[in-house]
Amino acid sequence: MLEVRDLVCRYGKVEALKGISLSVKQGQFVALIGANGAGKSTTLRAISGVLSSAAGQLSFEGQDITRCSAREIIGRGIAHCPEGRRVFPDMTVDENLDMGAYLRPDRAGIEQDRERVFGMFPRLAERRQQVAGTLSGGEQQMLAISRSIMSRPKLMMFDEPSLGLAPNIVEQVFDIIDNIRKSGTTVLMVEQNAYSALEMCDYAYLIEAGVIVLSGTGEELIDNKHIRDAYLGGSGH
Amino acid sequence: MTEFLQHIVNMLILGSTYALLGIGLTLIFGIMRVVNFAHGELYAFGAYFVYFVSILLGLNFFLSILVAIVAGCLLGALIEVVLLRPMRGADIDTTMLIMIGAMIVMQNGEQYIWGGVAKSVNTPFPQAPLVIGSVSVSWLSVFVFFASLALIAASYLLINRTKLGKAMRATFQDRDTASLMGVNIQMIYMATFALGSSLAAAAGALLGPVYVISPQMGNIASLKAFAIVILGGLGSIGGATIGGFMLAFAEEIGAGYISSGYRDAMGFLIIIAVLLFKPTGLFARAERIG
Amino acid sequence: MSVASVAKAQPALSIEHVAVHFGGLIAISDMTFTVNEGEVVSLIGPNGAGKTTAFNIVTGFLRPTKGTVHYRGAPLTDLKPHEVASRGLVRTFQRTSVFQSVNVFENVMIGLHRRGRSRLWDTLLALPREKASERELRTRASEILAMVGIEHRARDLAGSLAYGDQRLLGVAMALAADPSMLLLDEPVSGMNATETARFMELLARLRGLGMTILLVEHDMPMVMGVSDRIVVLNYGRIIAEGPPAAIQGNPEVIRAYLGEGVKKRARGS
Amino acid sequence: MTDKKKFLTVFAAAAMLSASFATQGFAQTIKIGVNEPLTGPFAASGTYVVNGAKIAADEINAKGGVLGKKIELVIEDNKSNPTEAAAVAEKLITNDKVPVIMGAWGSSLTLAVMPKLLEYKVPMIVETSSSGKITTSGNPFIFRISPPSSVEAHAFKDILPKLHIKKADFLVINNDWGRGAAEDFGKVLKANGVQVGYVETMDQAAQDMSAQLSKMKSSDADTIMVTTAVEQLTLVLKQAAALGIKKQIVTTGGSQNPDQLIDQAGAAANGTYHLTTFAPWFPDNTPDPKATNYFLGEWKKRGFNFAGATESFRGYDGIRTIVAGIEKAGKAEPAAIAAAMWDVNFTGLNGKIKFEKQGPAGKESGQSIPNVYLIKIENGKIELPKL
Amino acid sequence: MKRYLPWIALIAAASIPLWLHDPYILNAFITTGIFIIAAMSLNLLLGYTGQLNLGQVAFFGIGAYTSALVSLGFDVELIGGIRVVHEPWPVWTGLLIGIVVSAFCGYIVGKLSFRVRGAYFVIVTISFAEVVRLVALNWVELTQGPLALTSIPPVTLGLPGLGYYDFFSKQSYFYLVLGVLAISYIIISRLVNSRTGRAMVALKENESLAVSVGIDVTSYLVLAAVVSAGIAGAAGGLYAHYLKIIDPDVFLFLYTVTMVIMVVTGGKGTLAGPVVGGLIFGFIPVFSRSFVGPELQWIIYGVFMIVIVFVLPEGIVPAIEKWFASKDKSRMPESTQAQVQDAS
Numbered sequence A: 001m002l003e004v005r006d007l008v009c010r011y012g013k014v015e016a017l018k019g020i021s022l023s024v025k026q027g028q029f030v031a032l033i034g035a036n037g038a039g040k041s042t043t044l045r046a047i048s049g050v051l052s053s054a055a056g057q058l059s060f061e062g063q064d065i066t067r068c069s070a071r072e073i074i075g076r077g078i079a080h081c082p083e084g085r086r087v088f089p090d091m092t093v094d095e096n097l098d099m100g101a102y103l104r105p106d107r108a109g110i111e112q113d114r115e116r117v118f119g120m121f122p123r124l125a126e127r128r129q130q131v132a133g134t135l136s137g138g139e140q141q142m143l144a145i146s147r148s149i150m151s152r153p154k155l156m157m158f159d160e161p162s163l164g165l166a167p168n169i170v171e172q173v174f175d176i177i178d179n180i181r182k183s184g185t186t187v188l189m190v191e192q193n194a195y196s197a198l199e200m201c202d203y204a205y206l207i208e209a210g211v212i213v214l215s216g217t218g219e220e221l222i223d224n225k226h227i228r229d230a231y232l233g234g235s236g237h
Numbered sequence B: 001m002t003e004f005l006q007h008i009v010n011m012l013i014l015g016s017t018y019a020l021l022g023i024g025l026t027l028i029f030g031i032m033r034v035v036n037f038a039h040g041e042l043y044a045f046g047a048y049f050v051y052f053v054s055i056l057l058g059l060n061f062f063l064s065i066l067v068a069i070v071a072g073c074l075l076g077a078l079i080e081v082v083l084l085r086p087m088r089g090a091d092i093d094t095t096m097l098i099m100i101g102a103m104i105v106m107q108n109g110e111q112y113i114w115g116g117v118a119k120s121v122n123t124p125f126p127q128a129p130l131v132i133g134s135v136s137v138s139w140l141s142v143f144v145f146f147a148s149l150a151l152i153a154a155s156y157l158l159i160n161r162t163k164l165g166k167a168m169r170a171t172f173q174d175r176d177t178a179s180l181m182g183v184n185i186q187m188i189y190m191a192t193f194a195l196g197s198s199l200a201a202a203a204g205a206l207l208g209p210v211y212v213i214s215p216q217m218g219n220i221a222s223l224k225a226f227a228i229v230i231l232g233g234l235g236s237i238g239g240a241t242i243g244g245f246m247l248a249f250a251e252e253i254g255a256g257y258i259s260s261g262y263r264d265a266m267g268f269l270i271i272i273a274v275l276l277f278k279p280t281g282l283f284a285r286a287e288r289i290g
Numbered sequence C: 001m002s003v004a005s006v007a008k009a010q011p012a013l014s015i016e017h018v019a020v021h022f023g024g025l026i027a028i029s030d031m032t033f034t035v036n037e038g039e040v041v042s043l044i045g046p047n048g049a050g051k052t053t054a055f056n057i058v059t060g061f062l063r064p065t066k067g068t069v070h071y072r073g074a075p076l077t078d079l080k081p082h083e084v085a086s087r088g089l090v091r092t093f094q095r096t097s098v099f100q101s102v103n104v105f106e107n108v109m110i111g112l113h114r115r116g117r118s119r120l121w122d123t124l125l126a127l128p129r130e131k132a133s134e135r136e137l138r139t140r141a142s143e144i145l146a147m148v149g150i151e152h153r154a155r156d157l158a159g160s161l162a163y164g165d166q167r168l169l170g171v172a173m174a175l176a177a178d179p180s181m182l183l184l185d186e187p188v189s190g191m192n193a194t195e196t197a198r199f200m201e202l203l204a205r206l207r208g209l210g211m212t213i214l215l216v217e218h219d220m221p222m223v224m225g226v227s228d229r230i231v232v233l234n235y236g237r238i239i240a241e242g243p244p245a246a247i248q249g250n251p252e253v254i255r256a257y258l259g260e261g262v263k264k265r266a267r268g269s
Numbered sequence D: 001m002t003d004k005k006k007f008l009t010v011f012a013a014a015a016m017l018s019a020s021f022a023t024q025g026f027a028q029t030i031k032i033g034v035n036e037p038l039t040g041p042f043a044a045s046g047t048y049v050v051n052g053a054k055i056a057a058d059e060i061n062a063k064g065g066v067l068g069k070k071i072e073l074v075i076e077d078n079k080s081n082p083t084e085a086a087a088v089a090e091k092l093i094t095n096d097k098v099p100v101i102m103g104a105w106g107s108s109l110t111l112a113v114m115p116k117l118l119e120y121k122v123p124m125i126v127e128t129s130s131s132g133k134i135t136t137s138g139n140p141f142i143f144r145i146s147p148p149s150s151v152e153a154h155a156f157k158d159i160l161p162k163l164h165i166k167k168a169d170f171l172v173i174n175n176d177w178g179r180g181a182a183e184d185f186g187k188v189l190k191a192n193g194v195q196v197g198y199v200e201t202m203d204q205a206a207q208d209m210s211a212q213l214s215k216m217k218s219s220d221a222d223t224i225m226v227t228t229a230v231e232q233l234t235l236v237l238k239q240a241a242a243l244g245i246k247k248q249i250v251t252t253g254g255s256q257n258p259d260q261l262i263d264q265a266g267a268a269a270n271g272t273y274h275l276t277t278f279a280p281w282f283p284d285n286t287p288d289p290k291a292t293n294y295f296l297g298e299w300k301k302r303g304f305n306f307a308g309a310t311e312s313f314r315g316y317d318g319i320r321t322i323v324a325g326i327e328k329a330g331k332a333e334p335a336a337i338a339a340a341m342w343d344v345n346f347t348g349l350n351g352k353i354k355f356e357k358q359g360p361a362g363k364e365s366g367q368s369i370p371n372v373y374l375i376k377i378e379n380g381k382i383e384l385p386k387l
Numbered sequence E: 001m002k003r004y005l006p007w008i009a010l011i012a013a014a015s016i017p018l019w020l021h022d023p024y025i026l027n028a029f030i031t032t033g034i035f036i037i038a039a040m041s042l043n044l045l046l047g048y049t050g051q052l053n054l055g056q057v058a059f060f061g062i063g064a065y066t067s068a069l070v071s072l073g074f075d076v077e078l079i080g081g082i083r084v085v086h087e088p089w090p091v092w093t094g095l096l097i098g099i100v101v102s103a104f105c106g107y108i109v110g111k112l113s114f115r116v117r118g119a120y121f122v123i124v125t126i127s128f129a130e131v132v133r134l135v136a137l138n139w140v141e142l143t144q145g146p147l148a149l150t151s152i153p154p155v156t157l158g159l160p161g162l163g164y165y166d167f168f169s170k171q172s173y174f175y176l177v178l179g180v181l182a183i184s185y186i187i188i189s190r191l192v193n194s195r196t197g198r199a200m201v202a203l204k205e206n207e208s209l210a211v212s213v214g215i216d217v218t219s220y221l222v223l224a225a226v227v228s229a230g231i232a233g234a235a236g237g238l239y240a241h242y243l244k245i246i247d248p249d250v251f252l253f254l255y256t257v258t259m260v261i262m263v264v265t266g267g268k269g270t271l272a273g274p275v276v277g278g279l280i281f282g283f284i285p286v287f288s289r290s291f292v293g294p295e296l297q298w299i300i301y302g303v304f305m306i307v308i309v310f311v312l313p314e315g316i317v318p319a320i321e322k323w324f325a326s327k328d329k330s331r332m333p334e335s336t337q338a339q340v341q342d343a344s
Helices: A042-048 A070-076 A093-100 A109-119 A122-126 A139-151 A169-183 A194-200 A217-221 A225-232 B003-030 B041-057 B060-089 B094-113 B139-161 B165-175 B175-182 B183-212 B217-232 B239-256 B260-278 C051-058 C082-084 C104-115 C120-125 C126-146 C162-176 C193-208 C220-226 C243-249 C253-256 D003-016 D043-062 D082-095 D109-119 D149-163 D175-191 D210-217 D229-244 D260-270 D287-303 D304-327 D332-343 E003-017 E023-049 E056-072 E091-113 E118-138 E168-192 E194-204 E205-210 E219-242 E253-266 E273-288 E294-311 E316-328 E333-344
Strands: A002-011 A016-025 A029-033 A056-061 A078-081 A155-159 A185-191 A202-206 A213-215 B131-132 B135-137 C011-022 C025-036 C041-044 C066-071 C088-092 C181-185 C212-216 C227-235 C237-242 D029-036 D070-077 D101-103 D124-126 D143-144 D167-173 D193-200 D224-226 D248-251 D273-276 D345-346 D351-353 D355-358 D365-368 D373-378 D381-383 E074-077 E083-086 E156-159 E163-166
Touching: A002 A042, A002 D229, A002 E273, A016 A029, A016 A042, A016 A056, A016 A213, A029 A042, A042 A155, A042 D193, A056 E333, A070 A078, A070 B175, A093 A109, A093 A139, A093 A213, A093 B165, A109 A122, A109 A139, A109 B041, A109 D355, A122 A139, A139 A155, A139 A169, A139 B135, A155 B260, A169 A185, A169 A194, A169 C051, A185 A194, A194 A217, A194 C253, A194 D109, A202 A217, A202 A225, A213 A217, A213 A225, A213 C051, A217 D043, A225 C253, A225 E219, B003 B041, B003 B135, B003 B139, B003 B165, B003 B183, B003 B217, B003 B239, B041 B060, B041 B094, B041 B183, B060 B094, B060 B183, B060 E294, B094 B217, B094 E253, B094 E294, B135 D332, B139 B239, B165 B175, B165 B183, B175 B183, B183 D043, B217 B239, B217 B260, B217 E118, B239 B260, B239 D210, B260 D193, B260 D210, B260 E091, B260 E118, C011 C051, C011 C212, C025 C051, C025 C066, C025 C212, C025 C227, C025 C237, C041 C051, C041 C220, C051 C088, C051 C181, C051 E156, C066 D373, C082 E205, C088 C162, C104 C126, C104 C162, C104 E194, C120 C126, C126 C162, C126 C193, C126 E194, C162 C181, C162 C193, C193 C212, C193 C220, C212 E168, C220 C243, C227 C243, C227 C253, C237 C243, C237 C253, C243 C253, C243 D381, D029 D043, D029 D304, D043 D070, D043 D287, D043 D304, D043 D373, D070 D082, D070 D304, D082 D101, D082 D109, D082 D287, D082 E023, D082 E219, D101 D109, D101 D304, D101 E333, D109 D175, D124 D304, D124 E156, D149 D175, D175 D193, D193 D210, D210 D229, D229 D248, D229 D260, D260 D373, D287 D304, D304 D345, D304 D351, D355 E023, D365 D381, D365 E294, E003 E091, E003 E168, E023 E091, E023 E156, E023 E168, E023 E194, E023 E219, E023 E273, E056 E091, E056 E118, E056 E219, E056 E253, E091 E118, E091 E156, E091 E205, E091 E273, E118 E253, E168 E219, E194 E205, E194 E219, E205 E219, E253 E273, E253 E316
Parallel strands: A029 A185, A029 A202, A078 A155, A155 A185, C041 C212, C041 C227, C088 C181, C181 C212, D029 D070, D029 D101, D101 D124, D124 D143, D143 D365, D167 D193, D167 D224, D224 D248, D248 D273
Antiparallel strands: A002 A016, A002 A056, A202 A213, B131 B135, C011 C025, C011 C066, C227 C237, D273 D373, D345 D351, D355 D365, D373 D381, E074 E083, E156 E163
16 A cells, blocks of 8 residues: 655755655554664655655655655545654644645545544533643544544554653553544554554554664564564663 | 724724735635735735726626636736745745845835725625614624625635535645655645635725725734734634734724724734743644644 | 873762752752763753753753853852853753854854963954964964864854754864863754764773763764763653663653653553 | 848937927027926926926017017926036027026926036026025025025915914925924924924835834824825825825925825815815906916916926916016116016915025025915815814 | 955046046035945845844934034923033034934844844834834924925034134035045955854854854844934935935935845845946936936836846845855855864
């Protein structure tokens, strides 16, 4: 479904991605794990078109999307739920959801999805008219996820959904993502909480300093010592 | 007491038009970070356009106001595309300088086309004022007051209720995430500048007939608009509305009870005081970190 | 470097019961730790744990909601950032820690600000004191550049430097400000292996000079390699403290970093 | 690149348009400098004055010019800015070598030019400004044909009893003209037993005067004396009407342009009195009906609106005064013209133009005392009230 | 080579009155020179500390009024019936006091307004200038308000008993302006090439980083404001004594705009920028006057300004420097090379 080949990205002088290749198949849950600053978020930003890549190819459903704008990419069905939630703080919950459905013309469908989302997150339904900036961290994360759902994506990308959330909320968030995937949406998730991610995913890539160093199914990677070293620095480095 | 009531009525009418001027500027600054020195020229443009359409072409007065607003919108879009889009990402004083250049060109263009002699627009309103008790006000001013309120309400609804308005607010709050939602940021910039310009043109179209229309009218409008925006806090429509009424109040009271020579100083003194004690304006939330 | 060789184990920086709230958000709930004279301490923890907030508290960029910070016995809590710097605590920043459009040499000259002796009149009238002071500063600047090993790039714009060199320049500037204690915020992020190795060498040299160092860093091998002691933060509180070896094996730390299996996986690893 | 092209086109267009502005010079002419605001806040009035000056120049040239030569106006824009006014004077005198200047409209503009006149010893006819300082500061190259407020106020003394004023408030433009008028008229009023109430000012650019007017609405004065230019006066009258003020309004200054008032203020102008120095509505009552009719005819022929005539006559008279001076001098040289100005004596559109000495002895400036009329606007028409 | 450029320019400028006998052009040089000084003062704030002061004209006007009033004398009654009478003093003391008063106002404004940054700072400064203009307009007893201060004496140098030299002729005034311009240039160049200047550049580039190495940001901003206001005051004094009349129009926003145009088109943050920009925009009106009508002169002015900003957004001087640098293949300005050589 999504094919990334030899992706190179730069921030000014710094080469953040040094040629990343990965693929996500229809219906799959793929995790991208690695320590801070390894280039996980950059990969997602490049895919969603917020960041332009210096080299490499991106294709989605067989079509080349390397030079597409963010607007075109979301239009093709890739939603990006950004790191740090990034809800619109001065807009209400409802309005944030409206923004998620920004490119959709079908009013009826939007309302249907809104109800679906409120079904999934009753807490948000209660706070429909509250401005997002006043929600708690967990509620904001749920709003951010809901907002992505509102675009009816074929592929949803999550960037560090557990970041800054209390452990019990993290668990809830992972459950939600698991449900989204079970409902048929393909998922690509970036996560530093490696064990949780590996446990949930079908396939995972370990990224280190802008390079994919390891890949395999979640089961395969979960016991790999290299993972721990990548995070905590081990003797083998 | 009579005098005070009259001052209050004057303040409401003046304030409504000030608010209209301020809203346009605050939108442009808030979303685009452009210090728009040409704002007053769009105000003058609106006034001249009403003169042109209603007097020279002989169209209906109310219709010509609508035409002027649309023309202001188009001119704003044009300015954005030609002058601001190529300089996207330039620092704030560079774009400001461009707008100063546009101001000089537009103001002298007006004089070139229309000459320096002030123009006036006759309106279908009766000349005799509306008198309620001891308070007296012209019918035209009453119309301007309600038209301004309607436009303020309309822009409020546009920003808060429509898809475009939501996209504008989203862009203002978090540009990157807005583009992740599929918002076309370039288009939002153009729409913002066009909307701000059409509000300025609307203010000019409404006030031109109240006052007289001259090439210089934009200068004072720009200055007042800046004052209003600062009072209300940059980027806040509600703030600009209240700021407009506050400035009008300060001027009325200043001229009525303190000294007419310092009338215009009142607004600026309030601004200095506001900024020193509450640097983000009276009604803006503190800008978020990151 | 004007670092007095003070007997170890004497606390230089002590942070006591510091809490930071941003509105309703609790960035740091209750943090207490000390850094001794001449020690290299690393502050680690997952993203959002509150490390940079802690740095900002110490260096005066933020005021703590509760608690106190002392350096060499004097309270820092109410000082402005430049005043903290003149007490000898100098920090670097995560991302841009150099003046991009100024050349490398001038960057260090800016860093040397505190050591200049000339007054306004000296400058305006070009008095001998101005010249002497400037000459002295230039000599210093060259020495510092040589010390961090980027003297060959002195004439280049800081913004044109490779990332690793920019980080070195950031440290050079901090050193120029005459610190007795350095606070380095992710100094090797974005560096490649060779650059990191070079940086570790530099740290070792500074340490040899008796400099006290507090480090925030994600590069674990580097942290493990240079630290005397490691303090681990998670959710705004300290979850572990100790020498590198102990930290590496600490189950609490591993959980903080790698998370734990929600369903299938047993506790620990 | 496309931008560059676009701007080049604009430049080309600008150059072409400029042709219409260029003054055509020929060798055997006498140059007269004209230093007026053609852009900026005073552009409207400055342009009127220049148009009047052109009529005079064409009339004189049609009759064969002066001293056997045609006259040529060198018109420069002082941008309503004192620095520019001084620079323009410098340019006219040193570059264009004009022996005499007309200018510079407002008082601050004129005051800025005056040191240059002293420096180069070139005379200037002052056609508009009213500040007392202009003729009293000891500049012997100044000859003014417009009346300062004191002259006007003095003339007003005779009209005063007929207006039955008991107490008057003043609303004046906050510049030398307005403040001068408030002071001079205030003195005359007080000397004649009329009380003076509020003296309120309005900023030159102000468009909303309702605050000041609301204050006057509740005062016990029966008359409001207003001094300002026509644009602002229109606003004052409209806003006074809107506030329901039914007091007697008398305007001073002579440049209110009553026709524009009637046109733009409408019914709000009814019943107002205006002190003016030129009465084109009653050409037969003017001092020189023939000249008035010629001037008005030319003005109309050139397609200018009648309303402007009350301003442009000053330019017309200014140039005629200069030419009279040149004729008396017998040569187009600054010193000779300056000396000959004292001998000028002819009838202008608003009365006798003959200079009286004002200012410190030995370096007096010239001041001509024009007629002052009181007119009234009634039912959208201008009347000479029978008082 | 580049080191001697300012001196070459100064000598060239000094030769102007020797071969240029057109008083009008000389007059244009004098007024342009005065505005260049004012623009240089603005550049110190805008170019080196990054703070855009759109009320710079306030200091210009305060300098002009103070200098004029000191040399003309005044007699005012303050609130509470305190009467202040001042007898005329020699003009050069007026100029000096004008500089001091302007600088002091710069201190007050700096202390208060540097609490806000960016667009807010811009508006506070505009407001300040407007308030000062309205005071000048309405405090008639002191300033004569709109009636203007007239008969301002020309600048004279000297002491009682020792004789005077007065700068009455255009040539001598040209040299006076050139002298003040050169002194201002030297003051600014010494300042920006010193420890103080490095501190200013540091806080413009990255304020947090600057404070982290111990630079007290506010005090350097205030210092820059004081020096800048003082220089603007000097320009204002020169203006008053040259024009010999000032009225509240000296506070026109247009003058600040003129300064900003000169600085930004010339190249902010460069010593030569305001000089180059000032010469261009001081002389555009002089040249366009001869072939274009009044409104079109302004339109050309505005269009030219936009074109410069579009084509050379960093300004003319940086563009020229870059062009030379790319020819020389050496990327650094010579002054810094010299420093590095000195150091090693």
